[in-house]
Amino acid sequence: MSCSSSSASEEDEEGIDSYRKGGYHAVRVGDQFSGGRYIAQRKLGWGQFSTVWLAYDTRSSKYVALKIQKSAAQFAQAALHEIELLSAIANSDPSNSKCVVQLIDHFKHAGPNGQHQCMVLEFLGDSLLRLIRHNRYKGLELDKVREICKCIVTGLDYLHRELGIIHSDLKPENILLFSTIDPAKDPIRSGLTPILERPEGNHNGTSTMTLIEKKLKRRAKRAVAKISGRRVSMVGAVQKPERSLDGIDVRCKVVDFGNACWADKQFAEEIQTRQYRAPEVILRSGYSFSVDMWSFACTAFELATGDMLFAPKDGQDYSEDEVG
Numbered sequence: 353m354s355c356s357s358s359s360a361s362e363e364d365e366e367g368i369d370s371y372r373k374g375g376y377h378a379v380r381v382g383d384q385f386s387g388g389r390y391i392a393q394r395k396l397g398w399g400q401f402s403t404v405w406l407a408y409d410t411r412s413s414k415y416v417a418l419k420i421q422k423s424a425a426q427f428a429q430a431a432l433h434e435i436e437l438l439s440a441i442a443n444s445d446p447s448n449s450k451c452v453v454q455l456i457d458h459f460k461h462a463g464p465n466g467q468h469q470c471m472v473l474e475f476l477g478d479s480l481l482r483l484i485r486h487n488r489y490k491g492l493e494l495d496k497v498r499e500i501c502k503c504i505v506t507g508l509d510y511l512h513r514e515l516g517i518i519h520s521d522l523k524p525e526n527i528l529l530f531s532t533i534d535p536a537k538d539p540i541r542s543g544l545t546p547i548l549e550r551p552e553g554n555h556n557g558t559s560t561m562t563l564i565e566k567k568l569k570r571r572a573k574r575a576v577a578k579i580s581g582r583r584v585s586m587v588g589a590v591q592k593p594e595r596s597l598d599g600i601d602v603r604c605k606v607v608d609f610g611n612a613c614w615a616d617k618q619f620a621e622e623i624q625t626r627q628y629r630a631p632e633v634i635l636r637s638g639y640s641f642s643v644d645m646w647s648f649a650c651t652a653f654e655l656a657t658g659d660m661l662f663a664p665k666d667g668q669d670y671s672e673d674e675v676g
Contacts, residue, residue, distance in 0.1 A: 365398075366398040366403065370422070371465065372465060373423075373465050373466060374422065374423055374424035374427075374465065374466060375422050375423065375424070375465055376398075376402075376403055376420070376422055376465070377403070377420050377423070377461065377463040377465055377468045378463070378464075378465075379392050379395070379403065379405055379420065380392065380550060381393065381394065381547060381550065381551060382547050382548075382549050382550030382551060383550065385407070385418065385459070385461055385470060386457070386459045386461075386470075386472075388410065389409060389410055389411050390407040390408070390409055390410070390416065390418055390472065391407060391408045391410065391546065391547065391548055391549075392405045392406075392407050392418065392547075393405070393406040393407060393408055393415070393539070393544075393546065393547055394406050396417060399610075401421055401422055401427050401430060401431070401610060402419050402420055402421045402422060402427075402431075403419075403420050404417055404418065404419045404420070405417070405418045405420065406418075406475065406539065407472070408546035408547070408548070409456075409472070410548075414475070415475045415539045415540060415546075416456060416472050416473065416474065416475050417472070417473045417474070417475050417476070418470060418471075418472055418473075419470065419471040419472075419473060420461065420468050420470050421468055421469040421470065421471075422468070423463070423465050423466030423467055423468045424466070427469075428467070428468075428469050430610065431469035431471070432469065434471070434609050434610050434612070435455070435458050435469070435471060437517060437609045437612050437614075438453075438455035438471065438473075438609055439455060439458075440515055440517070441453075441454070441455070441510075441511070441515065441517070441609075442454050442455045442456075444510075444514060444515060445510065448474075450506060450507060450510040451503040451504070451506040451507035451510070451603075451604070451605050451606060452507045452510060452511065452605055452606050452607075453473055453474060453476065453528070453605050453606065453607040453608075453609075454473065454474045455471060455472070455473055456472040456473060456474060457471075457472035458470060458471045458472065459472075473607075475539075476528040476529065476530060476531075476605060476607065477528055477529040477530055477531040477532040477533070477538065477601075478528065478529050478532050478533045479524060479525050479526070479527065479528050479529070480500065480524035480525075480527045480528075480529070480604065480651070480655065481523075481524035481525045482533065483524075483529065483533060483597075483600070483602070484524060484654065484655065484658060486533050486595060486597075487595060487597060487658065488592065488595060488658075489658035489659070490658050491655070491656050491657045491658040492597065492602075492655050492656065493597070494656065496597060496602050496655075497652065497655045497656045499602050499603070500527075500602050500604055500655060501648075501652050501655075503603055503604045503605065504522075504527060504604065504606065504648055504651070504652075505648070507605065507606035508522075508606070508641075508644055508645070508648060511606070511644075512615075512641040512644070516614055516615045516616065517609075517612055517613070517614060517615070518612060518613055518614075518615055518618075518639075518640065518641055518643065518644060519606060519609065519611075519612050519644050519647075520611045520612050520613060520620075520623040520624060520643065520644070521608065521610075521611040521612075521623065521624055521625060521628075521647075522606065522624075522628065522644050522647035522648060522651065523625050523627070523628045523647060523650075523651060524651055524654060524655075525608075526606065526607055526608040527604050527605070527606055527607065527651070528604060528605055528607050529600075529601060529602065529603065529604050530601050530603045530604065530605070531601050533600055611623060615640060615641065618639075621636060622636075623639070623643065624643060624647060626664050627650065627660050627661075627662055627663060627664065628646070628647040628650045628651065628662075629646075629647075630642065630643040630646035630647070631646070649661075650662065
């Protein structure tokens with residue numbers, strides 16, 4: 353999950369069964385955190401370890417991304433490790449110019465499911481994956497690819513050379529644009545008025561019915577899409593209009609340090625998402641900063657062509673992991 357993304361995943365929901373002791377914290381719009389400093393506005397996304405909310409910082413009068421970790425001990429420990437890395441990143445980059453997401457604050461929040469480690473990060477825009485999808489997998493203009501790659505390399509150089517940090521999971525989802533593709537989804541550009549108190553009638557946390565309704569709607573959309581697809585295949589393909597990327601700010605930052613490590617304190621042998629996994633990781637021959645550069649090259653190829661450089665698939669005698 354992109355930790356400070358402007359838009360939540362539309363493909364799935366985290367499921368209500370994880371809202372229990374040791375699991376996620378149920379958040380309501382208007383909920384307050386850190387003594388009332390941060391007020392929840394809307395959910396941005398979720399991951400295996402946490403949910404992320406758009407929040408309003410009443411002290412700075414700015415929007416931020418609030419990452420709320422699951423409360424079980426292993427998740428709390430993972431959050432402390434990420435906070436350690438993010439703190440080092442922020443402390444060594446006071447001008448916020450190194451193209452890496454900035455940690456603003458961190459604290460603990462007590463809820464019915466336990467104590468949750470929370471991180472406050474700068475609010476950013478859409479991921480490169482969403483940009484690739486917005487462009488309908490056709491590949492970006494090379495000038496835009498160069499501008500994006502310059503930002504990524506700036507971030508990696510800072511992490512590697514100045515801090516000794518290996519990101520370990522670089523991919524389009526973990527690189528966020530400075531702003532959103534659609535200005536209407538940006539609370540700053542759209543002039544959104546912050547919610548400062550809980551809306552009337554918002555009494556439930558993560559509503560069971562809301563999650564069920566969303567799942568039913570998604571299934572209905574998929575069914576309609578399949579039927580439409582069959583009809584189109586009988587009468588010929590429908591050409592979708594080109595989408596212009598003019599006006600989209602492609603400056604970006606490296607985010608999500610949940611799997612990152614110090615180069616001299618590695619804790620996992622198997623790292624990286626399989627499509628972006630370096631050969632030395634596959635061969636288990638040891639790894640260093642070069643694994644991030646491999647992932648960067650895979651990402652650059654994907655930006656320029658719209659296609660993944662490597663896409664492992666299951667076979668009769670092997671799994672996706674064995675391929676990639």
